[in-house]
Structures are given as structure tokens and as C-alpha cells.
Amino acid sequence: MPTAPSPLIDDRASGDLNASLGTRWQFIADTVMGGVSRGGLAAEVVDARPCLHLTGQVSLAHNGGFIQAGLDLGTAGLVDARGWSGIELVVRGNDETYNLHLRTVDTRIVWQSYRASFRAQPRWETVRLPFGTFEPYRIDCPLDLAVLRRLGLVAIGREMTADLCLARVAFY
Numbered sequence: 001m002p003t004a005p006s007p008l009i010d011d012r013a014s015g016d017l018n019a020s021l022g023t024r025w026q027f028i029a030d031t032v033m034g035g036v037s038r039g040g041l042a043a044e045v046v047d048a049r050p051c052l053h054l055t056g057q058v059s060l061a062h063n064g065g066f067i068q069a070g071l072d073l074g075t076a077g078l079v080d081a082r083g084w085s086g087i088e089l090v091v092r093g094n095d096e097t098y099n100l101h102l103r104t105v106d107t108r109i110v111w112q113s114y115r116a117s118f119r120a121q122p123r124w125e126t127v128r129l130p131f132g133t134f135e136p137y138r139i140d141c142p143l144d145l146a147v148l149r150r151l152g153l154v155a156i157g158r159e160m161t162a163d164l165c166l167a168r169v170a171f172y
Helices: none
Strands: 008-010 026-029 038-046 049-058 066-072 086-092 096-104 113-120 125-130 135-137 148-156 160-171
Touching: 026 038, 038 066, 038 160, 049 066, 049 148, 066 160, 086 096, 086 113, 096 160, 113 125, 148 160
Parallel strands: none
Antiparallel strands: 008 160, 026 066, 038 049, 049 160, 066 148, 086 125, 086 160, 096 113, 096 148, 113 135
């Protein structure tokens, strides 16, 4: 049974790859499917703020095209986010467009997700992504907020240099 989450997902207080909610951030690249994108994920301090730092080169070679910082949303499995309007990020980047991907119990195949895009400016800013803006990708069912299981910050779909810092992520 899904648990109702607190608003905070991660405030980067841990100083490592552990999130505030008790799960751990993971780096994933298209190499799991034969691509050649490369990058990394680190806990750092950027402009005096503790953050999660996703960096790398996204390549479309060999049917690739992404790098990702992924996080399971609950240590006990699923979360029920129906009491919230969306997800808020405090980010800093390199003026590129990134995606936030959500996964539910309905996203059974690795490429399925619900996606919303945002631009990460070269200064710290708060970005709010309402749940209604998430588009289903390679899945026909609507986003079911009662059974969220994972989120991912993703550099995807085009050749690019990724440089994305996340200081906070929360439901709002």
C-alpha cells in the first residue's frame, strides 16, 4: 500500500548520494542499452549550496541519448502524491533543457515514463513542475499519482553537455 509522502524528497543535507527520504541517488546512462553517453553523479557544493551534481556528455551514437540521476521515492515501495500539485526543484545548470521523469507501477518497461521539461539557468532558481504538465512517454495510461515509485533528472534526446545541480526536490 502506498504511503503518503512528506513534501521533502531531498534537501542535500546528507553530503553524499543518500536522499532525505532514505533512498540513494543512482547514476544511469544509455550504456545499459548499448549507447555511449558518459557522465557521473556527485555530492558537491556549488556556489555555497550543497547539491547533487549530474555531469556528462550525451551522445546519440548506437541508439543512445541519455544520462540520468534516478531516485526511488520510498524505502517501502510506492508513495501516494495525490495530496500535492507537483514537484518543485531548486536547480542550477548550463542553460540547457532537462527532463524530470516519473515512474509508477504502470511503467513496467525501462523506456516508459511521464516527462516534463525545464530549463536550468546558470544561477540557482526554483522550478515548479505541476503534475498536469507531465506527458506519458511510450505508455497509454494516465499518470497515477497514487502509485509513484521513482523520479529521474535526465539529460536526454540530443547531443549535449550536461551540467545540472540540484539543491532541493520536494512535492508542493
